[in-house]
Amino acid sequence: MSLFSDNIRNLRVQHKISQEKLSESLGITRGRYVKYEDGTSEAPYEILKKIAHYYHISIDLLLSVDVRKIPLDDLLQLENNRLVLPITVDNRGENFIEVVTQKVKAGYLNGYADPEYIESLQQISLPFLGSGKHRGFPVEGDSMPPHVDGSIIVGRYVERLGDVKDGKTYILITKSEGMVYKRLNKNKKNVLFVESDNSFYPVYEVKVSDILEIWEFVCNIGLTDEKQQVTETASVKDLFLELKRDINNLKFKL
Structure with a gap:
């Protein structure tokens, strides 16, 4: 049995939902859902997405984290169920x-x-x-x-x-x-x-x-208070600005 199978079974039990009611909400038969819960069949992406939206939990957590170890109140739920x-x-x-x-x-x-x-x-x-x-x-x-x-x-x-x-x-x-x-x-x-x-x-x-x-x-x-070194690019820029000022001053004098 996979972590995903354990998760969807534990979530269903925790929310006190029957397999019949859940499968109806997912738009599939109870027999098809049972295969996901007992680990004999892998759920396709569309079903994963529906289950994630049903429980307001991310697909990533359903597949990779034991949800029994997570106090659901300690999860920051983001809009559109994009991530928990x-x-x-x-x-x-x-x-x-x-x-x-x-x-x-x-x-x-x-x-x-x-x-x-x-x-x-x-x-x-x-x-x-x-x-x-x-x-x-x-x-x-x-x-x-x-x-x-x-x-x-x-x-x-x-x-x-x-x-x-x-x-x-x-x-x-x-x-x-x-x-x-x-x-x-x-x-x-x-x-x-x-x-x-x-x-x-x-x-x-x-x-x-x-x-x-x-x-x-x-x-x-930061871990340092060293003075930032002037980069070569900054030095060239300053040089051009100074040259521009000199040219402007020269024009003014003429």
């Missing part, structure tokens, strides 16, 4: 900020929807952030100055893809590349074009179907 996000709260009911450290970063792609994994992350509280669900992610490399290796980007969870805006920076959790922090260059219907603030790295596209989560930049927790 596990959250942790303090004794005042306010959301903790889970921090994905460099040490546990590799496991996030598999654990982002697992409440046990999320609960195991280090937690902090930053009361000035305001409303929304926040999480901290580590910075790597030199592609997004002034953020350096070891810094933590705190992001606010983006519920709807339509809320992302050109020019803002986001933590993207994708199936193919894992966790990346980039600036949105262009937002199209089925693809996002993203870029690094370091012009050395080229713009590239991320397919919407490849995206698991998006977190919008809110603040940076």
Whole structure:
């Protein structure tokens, strides 16, 4: 018997629903539904989607997480049933900020929807952030100055893809590349074009179907107070501006 079979049986029992009533709501026969619940047949995508909508829980959780371990009241339910996000709260009911450290970063792609994994992350509280669900992610490399290796980007969870805006920076959790922090260059219907603030790295596209989560930049927790070095590009720009001022002054004198 699969985890999915266990989940749909436990959810049905928990909600005190008969197999007859559930199968009728799904638009299938009881005999067909029983095969999904006892694990002798795999449910097609359309049935998975109907079951997820019926219980207001994501397909991802139905397939990969033992729902018996999840207090359903501790799930952040998003509109259109697009995702159910596990959250942790303090004794005042306010959301903790889970921090994905460099040490546990590799496991996030598999654990982002697992409440046990999320609960195991280090937690902090930053009361000035305001409303929304926040999480901290580590910075790597030199592609997004002034953020350096070891810094933590705190992001606010983006519920709807339509809320992302050109020019803002986001933590993207994708199936193919894992966790990346980039600036949105262009937002199209089925693809996002993203870029690094370091012009050395080229713009590239991320397919919407490849995206698991998006977190919008809110603040940076840095580990250095070093003065940012002036880049060669900035120096050349300053040189041209100074030359332009000199030319204008010369014209004025003439």
